[in-house]
Amino acid sequence: MTQPDRATETDLDRELIARWTAGDERAATQLVERHATALARFAASLGVREEIDELVQDTFVRAFGALESFKGESSLRTWLFTIERRLVLDRRRSDARRRSEVLIGESDAATGFDSLDKVVAEETEQRLRGAVQRLSPMQRDVFVLRVSEGRSYKEIADILGSTEGAARVHYHNAMRALKEFVDE
Amino acid sequence: MSDCSNPGIQDLLPDLIHGRLDAVSAARVEAHVATCEECARSLAMLRSVRGALHAGTRAIPAAHVAAIVARLPRPSAAATSSSDVIDLSSAREARRRPMGHGGRWRVAAAIGVIAIGGMSVTIAQRGLLGIPGRAPDTAVQIAAVANSAASERRISATPGLPETASVAISDAALAAPTRASASQLTTPVGELDDLSERELQGLLDGLDRWDGTTSVEPSPAMPPIHGGADAAHR
Numbered sequence: 001m002t003q004p005d006r007a008t009e010t011d012l013d014r015e016l017i018a019r020w021t022a023g024d025e026r027a028a029t030q031l032v033e034r035h036a037t038a039l040a041r042f043a044a045s046l047g048v049r050e051e052i053d054e055l056v057q058d059t060f061v062r063a064f065g066a067l068e069s070f071k072g073e074s075s076l077r078t079w080l081f082t083i084e085r086r087l088v089l090d091r092r093r094s095d096a097r098r099r100s101e102v103l104i105g106e107s108d109a110a111t112g113f114d115s116l117d118k119v120v121a122e123e124t125e126q127r128l129r130g131a132v133q134r135l136s137p138m139q140r141d142v143f144v145l146r147v148s149e150g151r152s153y154k155e156i157a158d159i160l161g162s163t164e165g166a167a168r169v170h171y172h173n174a175m176r177a178l179k180e181f182v183d184e
Numbered sequence: 185m186s187d188c189s190n191p192g193i194q195d196l197l198p199d200l201i202h203g204r205l206d207a208v209s210a211a212r213v214e215a216h217v218a219t220c221e222e223c224a225r226s227l228a229m230l231r232s233v234r235g236a237l238h239a240g241t242r243a244i245p246a247a248h249v250a251a252i253v254a255r256l257p258r259p260s261a262a263a264t265s266s267s268d269v270i271d272l273s274s275a276r277e278a279r280r281r282p283m284g285h286g287g288r289w290r291v292a293a294a295i296g297v298i299a300i301g302g303m304s305v306t307i308a309q310r311g312l313l314g315i316p317g318r319a320p321d322t323a324v325q326i327a328a329v330a331n332s333a334a335s336e337r338r339i340s341a342t343p344g345l346p347e348t349a350s351v352a353i354s355d356a357a358l359a360a361p362t363r364a365s366a367s368q369l370t371t372p373v374g375e376l377d378d379l380s381e382r383e384l385q386g387l388l389d390g391l392d393r394w395d396g397t398t399s400v401e402p403s404p405a406m407p408p409i410h411g412g413a414d415a416a417h418r
Contacts, residue, residue: 041238057248064256128233150201152199179229182229
């Protein structure tokens with residue numbers, strides 16, 4: 001997606017928000033469809049393993065309840081990521097049980113009927129996901145937003161409440177650490 | 185320590201993967217990657233990690249999307265007219281989506297007010313307050329006429345509910361507002377929660393057109409109030 005395409009996506013989100021505010025329920029469905037999977041993916045990247053669907057739902061409920069405060073200075077997806085990340089942090093603070101989320105791969109085991117190639121591919125993917133989870137929380141969040149979600153350093157800074165410079169540093173540190181994990 | 189001769193390229197690799205670079209910048213980065221072993225390794229790792237992170241997440245199913253939308257707080261400035269909120273062409277979809285609690289309370293309150301108001305009118309009309317009036321009417325029934333059998337459409341009840349929970353709504357009654365005395369709308373026997381949004385909206389439309397009087401025969405459940413103008417003095 002080139003920069004002009006990103007602007008088009010932002011315009012589409014703004015149009016859907018305006019239609020929703022005017023009472024068009026179908027606009028809400030389109031907005032949820034556009035961003036729900038990315039939110040689920042981001043949540044999984046943050047280490048959330050349980051009740052991802054509920055987290056995504058809560059994110060949308062919070063966002064739609066505060067649409068009047070969304071000024072459009074960042075993209076809607078950036079704003080949604082911001083909300084979701086705060087919800088994840090709130091969960092971790094209030095529920096020690098969530099620490100089970102750092103256990104990676106228990107549900108990812110291949111079955112005995114999978115082909116060898118598929119097994120190898122899945123194990124590689126599992127290993128890479130595990131490597132990402134071994135990063136420090138800030139490095140992981142920056143890396144995931146940069147590589148998995150394609151956010152700019154400015155957007156990452158907005159989501160994490162940091163600066164572009166700090167985001168850039170965290171990203172490069174994450175890259176260095178990942179290369180070492182992968183080479184182990 | 186990076187062995188890359190152009191460290192700035194490392195910053196652009198995620199943008200290349202996501203197609204965020206213009207044609208000139210993308211070509212410049214790709215040309216560098218073709219000659220730099222470290223950047224080529226970094227790009228391959230980034231693509232693999234991105235693929236792994238995406239592969240570990242399933243798409244949100246449509247049913248869950250619908251559940252999310254149903255839970256969303258409604259905008260305060262939403263249009264309230266039925267033509268904007270209810271899409272007749274997607275009545276089945278609207279029927280599956282439950283009306284919020286506010287809508288159901290509105291219907292229940294409206295029916296209750298009509299019931300009380302109807303009884304008041306009935307009492308007044310029967311002269312209990314010294315005012316001569318017509319024959320007693322049931323307070324609960326709201327009449328919506330069916331112009332023809334072909335135009336009348338019965339919306340099937342939600343599976344599992346008794347047939348009496350269904351509501352017959354006349355197309356003519358919905359399309360052409362008339363005096364309520366000319367239309368018949370059977371109130372559902374089931375709980376309001378069992379009604380679809382369209383059915384509830386039909387009740388509200390009927391209530392909106394009700395002029396406060398009815399001309400139907402009293403139902404067996406509510407025997408007519410007998411007495412003449414001087415009944416109050418007996």
